[in-house]
Amino acid sequence: MLSKYGATGRGSRQAATVLGTICLGLATALPASAATNTAQSTAHLLGLSVQSHATYDRVILTVSSIPGYTVTPTDELMGGGSGKDVTLPNSNTYLDVELQPSDIVGFSGPSEITTGDPEVAAVAELSSYEGYTQVGIGLSHASSYTVTVLSSTQLAIDVAH
Numbered sequence: 001m002l003s004k005y006g007a008t009g010r011g012s013r014q015a016a017t018v019l020g021t022i023c024l025g026l027a028t029a030l031p032a033s034a035a036t037n038t039a040q041s042t043a044h045l046l047g048l049s050v051q052s053h054a055t056y057d058r059v060i061l062t063v064s065s066i067p068g069y070t071v072t073p074t075d076e077l078m079g080g081g082s083g084k085d086v087t088l089p090n091s092n093t094y095l096d097v098e099l100q101p102s103d104i105v106g107f108s109g110p111s112e113i114t115t116g117d118p119e120v121a122a123v124a125e126l127s128s129y130e131g132y133t134q135v136g137i138g139l140s141h142a143s144s145y146t147v148t149v150l151s152s153t154q155l156a157i158d159v160a161h
Contacts, residue, residue, distance in 0.1 A: 042101040043067035045133050046153075048123050050115050057120035059137055061155045067102040067133075071095055071147050071157060077136045081129035089114050090121035091138025095145060095157060102133040119143055119159045 047062040077086040077094040088094070089112075104125055112124040122138035137157060145159045 041065060041067075042103065042131070043099060045099060045102060045104045045125065045128075045135070048113060048125065048135065050113060050117060050120055050123055052115070052117040052120075056158045056160050057115075057117045059120060059123055059157045059159070060150070061097070061099070061135065061157075063099070063102070063153055063155060065152060066149055066155060067099040069100070069147070069155065070098045071145070072098075073142065073145075077126075077138075080127040080132055080134040082127070086124070086126060086136055088112065088122035088124055088136055088138030090140065093139050093142045095137040095139065095159070097135040097137060097157065099133040099135070101131040102128075103131070104128040104133055118161045 043066065044064040045061060046064060049060045049062070051058045051060070072095070074094050074096050077088070077096055078084065079086050080098070112122060114122045119140055120137060121140050122136075124136045124138075126134040126136050128134075137159070139159060143160050145157055148156045148158065150156050
């Protein structure tokens with residue numbers, strides 16, 4: 001049995017083995033195209049912005065400090081806390097951005113930015129749940145992207161036109 005104080009009682013070794021196997025499976029299950037980074041301290045998502053440039057659209061996440069992150073292309077976006085399908089306006093595919101450990105100060109539900117940009121159609125704060133913050137980026141079509149740390153408080157996702 002697992003308690004808040006650790007493994008106790010019969011079966012604790014089995015539970016630890018199963019938990020370790022699940023964690024290993026999750027760690028190796030990331031798609032080859034996912035961009036990842038890790039961090040140790042909790043960051044706070046403070047804001048989102050979208051900029052359009054000649055050859056790419058840029059989404060900037062403003063944070064208190066750079067958290068660990070994973071950016072994964074996907075055809076279906078699911079809300080992290082609810083598990084429900086999420087649809088963003090004018091979007092045919094998505095980038096699913098997870099920040100961890102992270103939260104959104106004062107998060108009271110999804111908020112959304114709709115753009116008129118060539119590639120990034122919409123961006124939304126989707127969830128802040130159990131140390132994970134999820135941001136969805138709706139794209140007009142599947143496109144290449146890069147993730148760049150611009151400063152100690154800004155993470156940029158550039159999506160090619």
